Amino acid sequence: MKFQKLCVLGLGYIGLPTASTFATHGVEVVGVDVNEKIIETLKSGGLHIHEPGLGELVAKAVQTGMLRVATRPEPADAFIIAVPTPFYDSDKRADMRAVKSATEAITPHLQKGNLVVLESTSPPRTTTDLIVPILEKSGLKAGIDFHLAYSPERVLPGQILRELIENARVVGGITPESAQAGYELYAIFVKGDIIKTNATTAEMVKLMENTYRDVNIAIANEFSQLADSFGIDVWEAISLANLHPRVEILRPGPGVGGHCISVDPWFLVEAAPEKTPLVRTAREVNDAQPQFVVKLVERALGSLEGKKIAALGLSYKPNVDDLRESPAVEVVHLLQGAGASVKTFEPFAPNATLSGLETVSTLKEALAETDAILLLVAHSQFKELDAENIAKMMSGRVAVDAINGWNVKQWQEAGFELTRLGVGK
Numbered sequence: 001m002k003f004q005k006l007c008v009l010g011l012g013y014i015g016l017p018t019a020s021t022f023a024t025h026g027v028e029v030v031g032v033d034v035n036e037k038i039i040e041t042l043k044s045g046g047l048h049i050h051e052p053g054l055g056e057l058v059a060k061a062v063q064t065g066m067l068r069v070a071t072r073p074e075p076a077d078a079f080i081i082a083v084p085t086p087f088y089d090s091d092k093r094a095d096m097r098a099v100k101s102a103t104e105a106i107t108p109h110l111q112k113g114n115l116v117v118l119e120s121t122s123p124p125r126t127t128t129d130l131i132v133p134i135l136e137k138s139g140l141k142a143g144i145d146f147h148l149a150y151s152p153e154r155v156l157p158g159q160i161l162r163e164l165i166e167n168a169r170v171v172g173g174i175t176p177e178s179a180q181a182g183y184e185l186y187a188i189f190v191k192g193d194i195i196k197t198n199a200t201t202a203e204m205v206k207l208m209e210n211t212y213r214d215v216n217i218a219i220a221n222e223f224s225q226l227a228d229s230f231g232i233d234v235w236e237a238i239s240l241a242n243l244h245p246r247v248e249i250l251r252p253g254p255g256v257g258g259h260c261i262s263v264d265p266w267f268l269v270e271a272a273p274e275k276t277p278l279v280r281t282a283r284e285v286n287d288a289q290p291q292f293v294v295k296l297v298e299r300a301l302g303s304l305e306g307k308k309i310a311a312l313g314l315s316y317k318p319n320v321d322d323l324r325e326s327p328a329v330e331v332v333h334l335l336q337g338a339g340a341s342v343k344t345f346e347p348f349a350p351n352a353t354l355s356g357l358e359t360v361s362t363l364k365e366a367l368a369e370t371d372a373i374l375l376l377v378a379h380s381q382f383k384e385l386d387a388e389n390i391a392k393m394m395s396g397r398v399a400v401d402a403i404n405g406w407n408v409k410q411w412q413e414a415g416f417e418l419t420r421l422g423v424g425k
Contacts, residue, residue: 004028006077007079007106009105011069030068039070052159074109079114081120084120086263094123121207122150123203127149143177147173154167171183173199214264214283217250217252217286228422269283301398309373310366310370313345314354344359372396391416401418
């Protein structure tokens with residue numbers, strides 16, 4: 001198939017890089033988002049997300065005229081759906097409203113020979129059971145009149161532009177011909193292997209990848225709590241256990257966040273609750289880890305009521321601005337609920353406004369007159385902080401390290417009482 005025009009629905013962390021990459025590889029792209037503020041920002045030359053190199057890529061795509069942005073889709077040779085799929089907090093079911101709306105928006109423009117690709121992470125059988133009936137309201141038959149495929153994104157924030165091109169890509173079609181059409185679309189820029197399969201297998205692959213990670217993080221987090229109880233250093237224990245050639249224990253921390261690992265396992269639980277006790281338990285372990293961190297802070301301070309705390313980092317992982325489902329945010333909320341006054345500093349999103357949180361734009365402002373400093377995210381600049389300089393900015397000398405980012409000796413020599421996650425007394 002030849003793809004001269006592409007319509008990408010959803011201009012977030014995946015949609016915008018994908019649209020821009022296609023545009024810089026010779027495809028006319030219309031990027032669509034229902035958020036008018038995002039469209040206005042992009043039209044004025046700005047960006048609403050932080051990703052290394054993305055600003056330059058978008059600018060190049062726009063300047064060549066190959067990328068336009070709009071609030072509604074247009075007729076095209078292919079459509080990519082890359083909208084969010086969060087879950088309902090009440091029962092952890094997938095919220096597919098954005099996927100459904102995007103699919104409905106495509107339907108009036110669907111023509112014979114078109115290709116539609118769903119990239120949004122979705123529960124198994126979404127492509128066949130949700131997308132097909134909506135698109136067939138056009139009067140066209142999926143797999144006969146038009147092609148339909150599922151192809152999950154498998155990229156790491158901070159390295160999206162490189163991994164979009166270099167990583168292997170799984171394309172699952174509702175028919176072999178649909179899978180081949182998807183293969184030909186992504187072959188425009190993907191240098192990694194492109195593997196063809198069926199749509200439900202491709203959906204399952206993405207969920208399996210993130211569930212595997214979630215389960216392994218859960219056991220690391222449980223190890224951190226066990227080490228605390230046994231009076232040992234979990235970080236030493238993990239490094240020794242990992243000397244075994246067939247063991248690779250991950251790093252514990254304040255929990256699991258982001259739009260993938262903390263969300264996707266619930267899609268499997270929703271689809272087959274009676275078959276996923278391990279998956280559910282791992283999710284519950286990781287969701288409870290912020291409470292364990294709060295107990296560490298309380299132990300370090302003696303009491304949380306009225307204490308002033310500087311919390312460093314709000315993103316869900318190091319060196320990115322993505323705050324979605326962040327356990328660091330949950331830790332701060334819990335500290336406030338226990339009576340502490342918390343100032344938060346997130347250098348990658350200094351202007352972020354989160355309900356109920358006091359965010360400041362400088363480290364100095366966060367530390368002023370505080371009793372304790374709490375490290376929640378392993379940003380490079382936080383790990384490199386000089387303990388003596390920090391001591392000069394604070395009132396108290398209590399430090400809590402939830403990610404094992406600070407040198408114990410240096411902080412102790414600066415007069416701090418340092419409490420670390422997974423290190424029992």
